[in-house]
Amino acid sequence: MRFFAGLAGFVLIAIILGDAFETIVLPRRVRRRIRFTRLFYHYTWLPWRNLVVRLPKRRRETWLGFFGPLSLIFLLLSWAIVLIVAFALLQWAGGMRLSGNLNTGFGEALYFSGTTFTTLGLGDVTPTSPYARLLAVGEAGTGFGFLAMVIGYLPIIYQAFSRRESHITLLDARAGSPPAAGEMLRRYAEARALEKLGGLLAEFDRWAAELLESHISYPVLALFRSQHNNESWLAALTAILDVCALLLVGVEDTDPHQAWLTFAMSRHVAVDLAQVLKTPPTPPPQNRLPDTELARLRLSLAAYGAKLRDGPAADAKLAELRRLYEPYVCALANHLVLDLPPWFAPEGAHDNWQTSAWERVARRIPLDSVILRDDHL
Secondary structure, eight states, rough: OOOHHHHHHHHHHHHHHHHIIIIOOOOOOOOOOOHHHHHHHHHHHHHHHHHHTTTHHHHHHHHHHHHHHHHHHHHHHHHHHHHHHHHHHHHHTTOOBSSSSOOSSHHHHHOOOOOOOOTTOOSSBBSHHHHHEEEEEEEEHHHHHHHHEEEEEHHHHHHHHHHHHHHHOOOOOOOOTOOHHHHHHHHHHTOGGGHHHHHHHHHHHHHHHHHHHHHHHOOOGGGOOOSSOOHHHHHHHHHHHHHHHHHHHHHHTSHHHHHHHHHHHHHHHHHHHHTTTTOOOOOSOSSOOOOHHHHHHHHHHHHOOOOOOHHHHHHHHHHHHHHHHHHHHHHHHOOOOOOOOOOOOOOOOOGGOOOOOTTOOOOOOOGGGGGGGGGGG
């Protein structure tokens, strides 16, 4: 019995330390299917999601927003608890000898392991055999290293989250809330600044590259919700893909080369994150841009001097571009309980920057008076 307990303790330590290394330190995707972290999120996220989706939307977003930070805390606690139990098994399997009047049962081994791993140093129990002393030193070193990794891990996660959110907020005044490709093109066309879309897309090209790197290294970031319920990293990514698809079909006074570069990078993000999160591509339940809406989009842009190429060839090209990314973003949206952005701003919608809880009613500010003059884009 003691032999198998010691073997189990050794295996648990190897599994947890390896999993912590792959999750925190290793900066690349791990393809191995059976991992403690993967099982942890599989058996916590799905029940949480299925329970929370029954709530009204406002409360649902609040509770879904709790999951990312809470899961991170409980994952770290789970690692620590399993390591404490594993070291207790090793102590007990080695015929643990401790000073004091304690019996050397598994309960005492667990208490000694907990105080050693957390480096409390109470001094009421001390090892007396060479094996117990060596194991105590190893456990104390493991606990200290684990604490150091946790201290370094949390700031990295929140720095990556902050960089992600800053670019999402940029879309507020440029594409509406939630961001919409048709609204972005309309606003730039209204301000006669379509030629400046290339610079914005270049910035989001770099944002998509950073999004890919950070969310593959730390997939838990995908579960962190944005500050506003009508914004998300997936909505921003999809809106940028929609804009690029329209520009690649053909819009006057725009840079198709930069649109292609941003489209390729953003599509790469959607495909790779769908693989990381184990969400097979799923066709949208309904057409996000039916023919009538596409015709309305063309008329809306033409009213501001931006002509979107039309005809069967243009429509076929747009449909083909959308097929390259929509199944992946749709699968991610279903898994993460996120809404995909519309192509048009909802009727009567206001940007987040135009609203305030104190005002209660949004105040529409004329575009030509504030943000969309040539010198502000």
